[in-house]
Amino acid sequence: MATGTSEIPTYLGQDRRLRADRIGLPGLLLSVLAATAPLMVVAGVMPTTFGEMGIVGQPLLFVVLGVVLALFSVGYAEMSRHVHNAGAFYSYIARGLGGTAGAGAALVALVAYSAMQVGIYGIFGFEVSGLLAQHLHLAVHWWVIAMAAVVVVALLGWLKIDLNAKVLGVLLLVEVAMVLICDVAQIAKPAPGGVSFHAFDPATLTGAGLGTALCFCVAAFVGFEQAPVYAEETNRPNVLVARVMYLAVGFVALFFVVGAWALTVAAGPSHIVALAGKQGPNLLFTLVQARLGTTFVDVLNCFYVTGMFAAMLSFHNVVARYAFAMGREGLLPAALGRTARGTGAPATGSLLQSVVSLLVVGAFAVTDHHPDSDPTVPVLHLFTWGGNVGALGVILLMATASAAVIAFFVRRGAVRFQAWRLVAAAVSGIALLVIAFFTVKDFAVLLGADPHSPMRWVLPGIVGAAALAGVVLGLVLKQARPSVHSRIGLGNEAFQLDKAASR
Numbered sequence: 001m002a003t004g005t006s007e008i009p010t011y012l013g014q015d016r017r018l019r020a021d022r023i024g025l026p027g028l029l030l031s032v033l034a035a036t037a038p039l040m041v042v043a044g045v046m047p048t049t050f051g052e053m054g055i056v057g058q059p060l061l062f063v064v065l066g067v068v069l070a071l072f073s074v075g076y077a078e079m080s081r082h083v084h085n086a087g088a089f090y091s092y093i094a095r096g097l098g099g100t101a102g103a104g105a106a107l108v109a110l111v112a113y114s115a116m117q118v119g120i121y122g123i124f125g126f127e128v129s130g131l132l133a134q135h136l137h138l139a140v141h142w143w144v145i146a147m148a149a150v151v152v153v154a155l156l157g158w159l160k161i162d163l164n165a166k167v168l169g170v171l172l173l174v175e176v177a178m179v180l181i182c183d184v185a186q187i188a189k190p191a192p193g194g195v196s197f198h199a200f201d202p203a204t205l206t207g208a209g210l211g212t213a214l215c216f217c218v219a220a221f222v223g224f225e226q227a228p229v230y231a232e233e234t235n236r237p238n239v240l241v242a243r244v245m246y247l248a249v250g251f252v253a254l255f256f257v258v259g260a261w262a263l264t265v266a267a268g269p270s271h272i273v274a275l276a277g278k279q280g281p282n283l284l285f286t287l288v289q290a291r292l293g294t295t296f297v298d299v300l301n302c303f304y305v306t307g308m309f310a311a312m313l314s315f316h317n318v319v320a321r322y323a324f325a326m327g328r329e330g331l332l333p334a335a336l337g338r339t340a341r342g343t344g345a346p347a348t349g350s351l352l353q354s355v356v357s358l359l360v361v362g363a364f365a366v367t368d369h370h371p372d373s374d375p376t377v378p379v380l381h382l383f384t385w386g387g388n389v390g391a392l393g394v395i396l397l398m399a400t401a402s403a404a405v406i407a408f409f410v411r412r413g414a415v416r417f418q419a420w421r422l423v424a425a426a427v428s429g430i431a432l433l434v435i436a437f438f439t440v441k442d443f444a445v446l447l448g449a450d451p452h453s454p455m456r457w458v459l460p461g462i463v464g465a466a467a468l469a470g471v472v473l474g475l476v477l478k479q480a481r482p483s484v485h486s487r488i489g490l491g492n493e494a495f496q497l498d499k500a501a502s503r
Contacts (some may be wrong), residue, residue, distance in 0.1 A: 027165030028244045031230065034168040035223025035314035036252050037120075039175045039300075042182070044123075047283040049216045049258045051276030052448070053209025056269055059199045059261040061217050064252025068431045069221055072398055075405035075425030077242035078418065080228045082408075084237045085491035086346075087325035088228040089287055089397045094489025096404025096411075102488045103474030104467045105397060106331050110322050111466040113395025114353065115221065117315035118360045119386020121146040122378035124308040125361075129372060131301060142378045145499035147358060149312065154354035157316050158340060158347055171303075171310040178254070178303050182284065183262040185291040191268030199261055200271040208294045211438030218435055219391035220256060220466050223314065224248035225398065229321050232491070263287065273352050316353055323349030325491060329474065330484035333467040355418040380448065388439075393463045395436045402429030 023031070049058050067124060074094070085091035087102075089109045094102020119231075125146030131137040187195060198204065227244040231237040266287040267275045276283050289297045322345030327336025340347035361382070368377035402425040409418045439446070444456035477485040 015423055020161070023165055024235055025240050025244060026215070027169065028227060028230055028234060028240060029247055030169035030172050031165045031314055031317070032223060032226050032244060032248050033251065033316070034172045034310040035226055036221065036248075037223075037307050037311035038172075038179055038252075038259075039304050040042050040123075040311065041220040041256060041261075042179055043284040043304060044281050045145045045216055045220050046256075046260050046263060047276040047279065047281055049427060050263070050272050050283075051278075051362070052445075053213040053216070054273050055205065055209055055213040056264065056272060057199050057201065057204030058213065058217070059257050060202065060205060061213060062220075062257045062260055063107075064255060065214070065217050066143040066249065066257070068428055069218075069249050069253070070246075071424040071429035072402060072432065073224075073245045074163040075421045075428075076225065076398075076401060077245040078421050079401075079405050079408065080231060080241040080245070081226075081238050083489070083491075084231040084241075085227055085325060085489065086232055086321040087321075087489065087491060088226070088231075090322075091491060092228075092324065092401050092408070093397075093404040096406070096408035097400070099131055099485045099488035100471055100474030101400070101404075101480060103331055104470035104478070105400060106322070106326050106488075107464075107466040107470035107473070108393050108463060109397055110117065110319065110326070111462060112390045112397065113315055113319045113322065114356060114390075115393070117312055117319060117353070117386075118357050119383045119390065120308055120315070121149060121357060121361050122364065122382030122386070124149055124305060124312065126378040127301075127305050127308070128381075131305065133372070135172055135298075139372060141365070141372060143361055143368070146365075146378070147359045149309065150354055150357045150361065153313050153316050153357075154350065155307075156313055157261060157320055157350035157354070158345055164418070168314055173307050175303050175307040175310070178300055180260060181292070181296075182288050183258055184288055186262040186266035189291050190265045191271065193268050193270070195265055196269050197261075199264040199272075204269075208351065209445070212442045214435050215254075215388075215395075215439045215442065215446055216390060218395055219387060221249070221252055222391060222394050223311075224252050225394070226318050229318050248448075265293070266291075316350065319353045320346045320349035323352055328491070329489075330477070330486055331488065384447060385455070388443065389462055390458050392436065392439050392443075392460055393466070395432055395439060396463065396467075399429050399432035399436060402426065402432065415502065418444045463490030 041205045046058060049055055055061065079092050082094055083091055087106065090102045090106035093105040122142070125142035125144075128145045129140050130140045132140050227241045227248065228240070231241050236242045237500065263283065264272045267283070279286050285297050285300065288300065323332060323336045324339070326332040327334055327338070327349065330494065336348045336352060338348050339345060364377055364382045370376050406422050409415065409422060415422065427450070440460050443460055444451045444453055447453070447455060447459070449455055474488070477488075
């Protein structure tokens with residue numbers, strides 16, 4: 001099979017490969033950053049962390065986590081130079097810890113990213129419904145808007161990734177600009193006490209809510225690790241994926257540190273917890289309205305929801321590519337491993353994610369008997385449950401990937417050359433396991449539920465069940481279809497195995 005430099009062959013044929021040279025550094029970086037939903041984090045996650053967990057030192061917390069995730073990126077990015085596979089997390093884990101572990105990671109990744117993506121439909125539908133009622137006096141149920149968004153995302157997911165990147169890029173750049181304007185306005189007009197750096201004092205990290213705050217803040221970073229998912233579609237995967245990883249984690253850390261600090265400056269470090277507890281997600285809008293006026297806040301609200309849409313589309317693209325990679329390698333039905341003939345997009349995987357989204361949104365809609373203005377089902381249930389299940393899954397995937405990086409280079413006899421990267425992976429892996437422990441321990445707090453609520457165990461159990469099911473699948477394949485098991489995580493490289501075996 002002859003191919004040009006822009007083609008990546010697969011052992012399953014040209015309809016089973018993603019198109020190379022579709023996306024460069026700017027498009028890849030913007031696609032990855034869109035998943036972090038900067039405005040949703042600043043307006044939603046940060047006030048919750050201040051108000052519910054009582055952690056004044058949230059800016060410092062982002063600094064600490066930025067360091068941990070930068071250390072994680074060292075080994076993860078180096079792995080991306082050796083493995084190019086849309087399966088990203090699970091392919092790395094398979095190459096380091098074996099095919100069975102890779103199968104477990106594959107299902108966890110599919111469940112985690114799907115949960116996060118579907119969860120955003122809930123808050124998106126609720127926010128848009130509120131804006132329509134406020135400005136146009138239209139009463140539209142949140143689930144109607146959510147389902148319409150599923151259809152639009154499905155159509156965009158069928159298109160070429162470079163077109164998707166342009167949509168995500170425009171939405172993200174405007175969103176980032178709006179947040180920066182808010183930051184400048186808040187710092188330029190501080191609370192009566194003046195500009196204060198008290199939030200960076202280590203003493204501000206004390207309190208019972210620290211473990212839960214760690215979970216929230218790690219969830220805010222989710223998205224930066226998605227760069228390897230697009231490796232097969234970049235023009236220089238050996239260089240671009242690692243570069244985007246470093247740029248993304250650095251930008252996200254700095255952006256969120258400044259955003260959280262600006263909130264403490266505008267409200268005052270001694271008042272931020274009480275004010276956030278009172279205002280909730282309205283904190284940013286309240287502080288900004290006093291400085292920039294109602295018109296700007298109305299515009300900010302619009303970009304608040306477009307930022308959510310960008311995150312939904314970004315997560316959708318990631319889930320579709322995981323499903324594609326799994327179908328291509330036999331972990332899911334082979335039909336999922338096919339791409340659209342015209343666009344080269346993972347069409348069947350995209351369709352699967354859209355169907356799952358419609359079913360989940362529909363299930364939550366059927367259970368919602370509250371007034372349209374009540375956020376219980378779309379926000380407190382669908383969004384919160386999905387977001388926290390997804391965050392737990394990604395934290396565990398990162399911790400496992402850190403171990404896989406170490407095993408991969410040890411087995412290749414590269415310990416001496418990669419020593420500092422392996423140390424970085426070990427430190428970050430231990431830190432991520434600690435965060436995962438606090439996530440499970442405080443899951444009831446994360447959900448805002450009663451400590452005795454069965455949901456505190458049911459929801460983390462979804463991640464555990466996915467991991468167990470994946471491991472069982474891996475063991476079955478190892479016994480029944482060893483050739484399939486041996487290819488888990490290989491992606492396009494399996495083509496070379498088949499080519500050699502046919503000689």
